[in-house]
Amino acid sequence: MKATDTPPVDKVTEPAPVSKPPAPAGKAKSSEGKVLNVFSHGVLVIWAILVVMPLLWAIMASFKTDDSILSTPWALPDKLHFENWSRAWGQAHMSDYFLNTILVVGGSLIGTLLLGSMAAYVLARFEFPGNRFIYYMFIGGMSFPIILALVPLFFVMNNMGLLNTRHGLIMVYIAYSLPFTVFFLTSFFRSLPSSVAEAAMLDGASHTRTFFQVMLPMAKPGLISVGIFNFLGQWNQYLLPTVLNTDPKYRVLSQGLVELANGQGYKGDWSGLFAGLVMAMLPVLAAYIIFQRQVVAGLTAGAVK
Numbered sequence: 001m002k003a004t005d006t007p008p009v010d011k012v013t014e015p016a017p018v019s020k021p022p023a024p025a026g027k028a029k030s031s032e033g034k035v036l037n038v039f040s041h042g043v044l045v046i047w048a049i050l051v052v053m054p055l056l057w058a059i060m061a062s063f064k065t066d067d068s069i070l071s072t073p074w075a076l077p078d079k080l081h082f083e084n085w086s087r088a089w090g091q092a093h094m095s096d097y098f099l100n101t102i103l104v105v106g107g108s109l110i111g112t113l114l115l116g117s118m119a120a121y122v123l124a125r126f127e128f129p130g131n132r133f134i135y136y137m138f139i140g141g142m143s144f145p146i147i148l149a150l151v152p153l154f155f156v157m158n159n160m161g162l163l164n165t166r167h168g169l170i171m172v173y174i175a176y177s178l179p180f181t182v183f184f185l186t187s188f189f190r191s192l193p194s195s196v197a198e199a200a201m202l203d204g205a206s207h208t209r210t211f212f213q214v215m216l217p218m219a220k221p222g223l224i225s226v227g228i229f230n231f232l233g234q235w236n237q238y239l240l241p242t243v244l245n246t247d248p249k250y251r252v253l254s255q256g257l258v259e260l261a262n263g264q265g266y267k268g269d270w271s272g273l274f275a276g277l278v279m280a281m282l283p284v285l286a287a288y289i290i291f292q293r294q295v296v297a298g299l300t301a302g303a304v305k
Contacts, residue, residue: 055281062274069270081271088260088275096249097256098279104166104241104252105234108173112230113223115174116181121211123182124189125197135186141179150243157244164247172240177230184229188222189215224294228287235284253280 061069062084064077088094123135153172154163162168192215200210216223238254245251251259260269260276 058274058281059278062271062278064271066270069274084271084275085279087269088272088279092256092260092272092276094253094256094260094276094279097251097253100166100250101235101252104169104173105231107167107170108177108234109227109230111170111174112177112181113227116178116226117185117216117219117223118211119178120182120185121189121215124186125194135182138179138182142183146176146239150239154243164245164250166250169241169245169250169252172244173234173237176240177234181226181230184226185219185222188219192218221294224291228291231287232284235280 057074060077061073063080063082064084065081068075068077119138123131157163157168157172160168162171196214196218197210200214201207205214236254237252238258241252241255245255257273257276257280260273
């Protein structure tokens with residue numbers, strides 16, 4: 001009798017060990033980003049404290065008496081001594097220095113933005129022989145130290161009858177600020193679309209009308225940004241007016257603060273000095289607070305076409 005074949009028995013296999021899935025790469029990057037974010041924010045907080053604390057201390061000292069400034073410099077004032085401000089404004093002639101600074105900086109700022117934007121527009125939009133040479137000449141002017149030009153500049157201003165005058169100082173400020181203005185605005189005008197200018201030309205607009213009515217309004221963020229930078233540099237300028245503006249009635253704020261500090265002698269009018277210092281700082285702070293968004297927009301507008 002033939003034996004029947006029995007079916008083979010399947011071999012029982014043990015289940016393979018389950019391995020843990022690797023940690024996602026995004027999670028690791030997220031933890032690294034958090035650490036970097038905390039570190040960067042910590043550095044910014046420390047930097048903000050280093051910048052804001054001296055400013056707050058100067059404002060606080062401008063409302064204190066001289067004795068309290070020297071004896072308890074970090075204490076709050078017992079009361080607000082507004083006579084410090086009136087004394088600095090009237091007796092220390094800060095009002096005259098303030099007016100001279102507004103006239104000089106206002107005139108030079110308008111001239112710098114007007115001439116700088118016109119030169120930058122031509123260099124950015126028109127091709128002509130010597131275009132790059134003129135552009136690099138402006139770039140070279142940024143690297144030229146102004147201290148080397150003080151002596152010949154003094155004699156040139158004296159021969160032209162512009163020494164100790166407001167309009168002479170305005171012209172020097174314009175020449176001093178033009179290289180950076182042209183450099184900044186040239187890159188900005190290159191980022192603006194050419195189709196808008198071409199459409200204006202097809203509608204019969206001249207180059208002058210196209211520039212003032214079409215391209216210049218489009219460059220408003222760049223103008224505000226470079227205007228703020230020039231305003232800061234010209235408002236705090238001390239070297240040029242000290243050499244070219246020796247007449248006491250035409251002194252600007254930076255000269256007035258030095259005169260106020262030197263004129264104290266043994267009196268030590270520290271409260272009046274701090275009041276004058278805060279007066280000089282307030283316009284700069286106000287300008288930056290008002291136009292801070294436009295400054296950021298102007299700095300980033302040329303990054304993407």
